[in-house]
Amino acid sequence: MPARVLSGKAIADEIKAEISAEVADLREIHGLTPGLAVIRVGDDAASAVYVGSKVRTAEELGIASEHIHLDEDTPGRRVIEVVEDLNRRHDIDGILVQLPLPKGIDERDILERIDPEKDVDGFNPLNAGRLAQGYPALAPCTPAGVIEILKRSDIAIAGRHAVVVGRSNIVGKPMAMLLLQENATVTICHSRTQDLPSITRQADILVAAIGRAGFIRGEHIGAGATVIDVGINNVSDISAAESLFAPEDIEKRLAAIEKRGSTLVGDVNPREAMEKAANFTPVPGGVGLLTVAMLMKNTVSAAKIRRGL
Numbered sequence: 001m002p003a004r005v006l007s008g009k010a011i012a013d014e015i016k017a018e019i020s021a022e023v024a025d026l027r028e029i030h031g032l033t034p035g036l037a038v039i040r041v042g043d044d045a046a047s048a049v050y051v052g053s054k055v056r057t058a059e060e061l062g063i064a065s066e067h068i069h070l071d072e073d074t075p076g077r078r079v080i081e082v083v084e085d086l087n088r089r090h091d092i093d094g095i096l097v098q099l100p101l102p103k104g105i106d107e108r109d110i111l112e113r114i115d116p117e118k119d120v121d122g123f124n125p126l127n128a129g130r131l132a133q134g135y136p137a138l139a140p141c142t143p144a145g146v147i148e149i150l151k152r153s154d155i156a157i158a159g160r161h162a163v164v165v166g167r168s169n170i171v172g173k174p175m176a177m178l179l180l181q182e183n184a185t186v187t188i189c190h191s192r193t194q195d196l197p198s199i200t201r202q203a204d205i206l207v208a209a210i211g212r213a214g215f216i217r218g219e220h221i222g223a224g225a226t227v228i229d230v231g232i233n234n235v236s237d238i239s240a241a242e243s244l245f246a247p248e249d250i251e252k253r254l255a256a257i258e259k260r261g262s263t264l265v266g267d268v269n270p271r272e273a274m275e276k277a278a279n280f281t282p283v284p285g286g287v288g289l290l291t292v293a294m295l296m297k298n299t300v301s302a303a304k305i306r307r308g309l
């Protein structure tokens with residue numbers, strides 16, 4: 001039987017409806033409008049798309065948003081000044097610096113300057129430390145979105161074996177911490193892991209955050225597993241596409257390559273995952289949609305916490 005497809009859209013829409021109602025209550029009862037500032041440096045095309053979607057979603061939900069766009073050659077110290085200005089502003093509850101930053105700017109230096117109470121991406125080391133110690137923290141949006149997908153799809157986490165492939169500070173590590181907080185038994189794998197399939201096959205929940213198109217194959221997936229595909233990659237090669245997509249999907253994918261030059265695929269081979277897994281998140285239409293919804297959720301949480309509500 002093919003895997004059940006876990007729709008990120010349905011879950012993201014549900015979360016956004018909850019946030020919109022909460023924002024309306026905050027305005028009505030407390031006269032408060034949460035404020036989100038997004039800083040983008042340079043002209044990376046993908047970053048422009050991501051920032052556009054964040055600002056648009058904030059507006060849709062009644063969150064005040066501000067997009068600050070700085071030139072590619074802005075020095076790091078100027079970016080820090082902008083962050084510190086926003087740290088001081090009372091009307092701003094959330095600050096996000098869109099990554100990647102242009103070469104020459106030290107990302108860590110900037111992220112460490114964001115007030116931890118306004119750190120809605122959850123990348124400040126103080127929030128990462130709180131998360132690791134099991135204290136309330138603003139958690140990174142993508143892994144927090146994965147937890148929402150699992151919970152809202154009634155997939156048990158406590159006591160299950162979760163295997164996370166990838167150990168970045170943005171996805172892999174916080175993903176492992178959140179799964180641990182939910183009482184999973186967690187294994188983290190990375191590029192130096194030996195005999196990866198023998199470990200991933202043991203997973204009840206397998207999270208792929210690797211950055212390599214279709215890397216997780218059928219041989220990595222155990223029977224009955226839930227496979228969460230965090231990856232976002234472009235495939236432009238037609239023969240690669242033919243080995244990745246199911247026959248019923250292939251025509252649409254080849255048409256996309258012809259029209260736009262590429263099609264999106266995650267870090268999991270979707271054709272093989274659909275055959276082997278019990279549950280699977282599609283790309284596009286899976287985890288990616290949750291990332292923006294969780295950013296809005298973090299912004300509202302930050303607004304409430306900062307104002308003691």
Ligand code: NDP
Nearest residue numbers: 142166167168171190191209210211230231232287288291
């Ligand atoms: P990074 O490149 O920072 O990390 C990749 C991780 O994968 C590393 O820990 C690396 O191990 C591991 N890895 C690489 N090759 C292998 C291998 N052969 N076997 C096992 N592990 C391997 O990527 P990110 O964590 O930032 O992103 C991961 C993916 O998620 C990307 O596809 C990205 O586009 C996507 N993404 C999606 C988001 C969304 O909203 N859906 C948001 C953020 C990212 P090592 O540490 O040893 O090098």
